[in-house]
Amino acid sequence: MTDCPPPEALLAGYPDSMAALAERLRTIVRETVPDAIERVRVGWRVIGYNVPAGRRTPFVAWVMAERVHVHLGFPHGVLLRDPARVLGGAGETKRARWFTFSSPDAIHAYLVAAYLREAVAIAREPSLGHLVRHLDLDTTSPRPGRSGWDDARGPAR
Numbered sequence: 001m002t003d004c005p006p007p008e009a010l011l012a013g014y015p016d017s018m019a020a021l022a023e024r025l026r027t028i029v030r031e032t033v034p035d036a037i038e039r040v041r042v043g044w045r046v047i048g049y050n051v052p053a054g055r056r057t058p059f060v061a062w063v064m065a066e067r068v069h070v071h072l073g074f075p076h077g078v079l080l081r082d083p084a085r086v087l088g089g090a091g092e093t094k095r096a097r098w099f100t101f102s103s104p105d106a107i108h109a110y111l112v113a114a115y116l117r118e119a120v121a122i123a124r125e126p127s128l129g130h131l132v133r134h135l136d137l138d139t140t141s142p143r144p145g146r147s148g149w150d151d152a153r154g155p156a157r
Contacts, residue, residue, distance in 0.1 A: 004040040007047045007063075014065045021070040021101055022047070025063045025112070029072075032113040033120055036060070046073075051120050058123040061116060064098075072112060073098030074119045081118065086111070 011019040029036060029049055036049040037057060046062040064071040077087055077097025087097035101107050
């Protein structure tokens with residue numbers, strides 16, 4: 001692996017308010033998942049998080065700053081329960097889902113932590129690779145093991 005710049009170097013190129021939001025999200029990730037491995041993914045311009053899972057270290061989340069907002073994303077977010085539909089990405093990507101924050105008041109640490117814990121649990125499942133490869137990840141399809149899923153409308157309201 002090549003040397004990666006520190007997250008602070010990546011965030012230095014963004015407005016102070018967005019860098020502060022990203023730092024807040026980094027803190028929530030570190031507090032919620034203390035064993036997460038944090039590194040900058042230079043090509044993607046994100047701060048990525050992997051978690052130990054036996055001999056694997058699956059990619060579980062990212063923090064991505066932009067000029068007007070910051071995302072906390074999940075590469076396999078389609079597998080997360082999202083009954084209130086607070087995650088973005090449905091209809092835009094097959095698998096990834098994310099929060100988008102533009103102010104510190106919008107970050108509810110307890111909610112973000114709950115999604116992080118579920119993402120980590122999914123990532124640590126030994127069958128994750130098999131599940132992701134074999135699921136039809138179209139959000140209108142039923143998802144195994146998720147109650148309250150309606151074929152026609154997605155999550156039951």
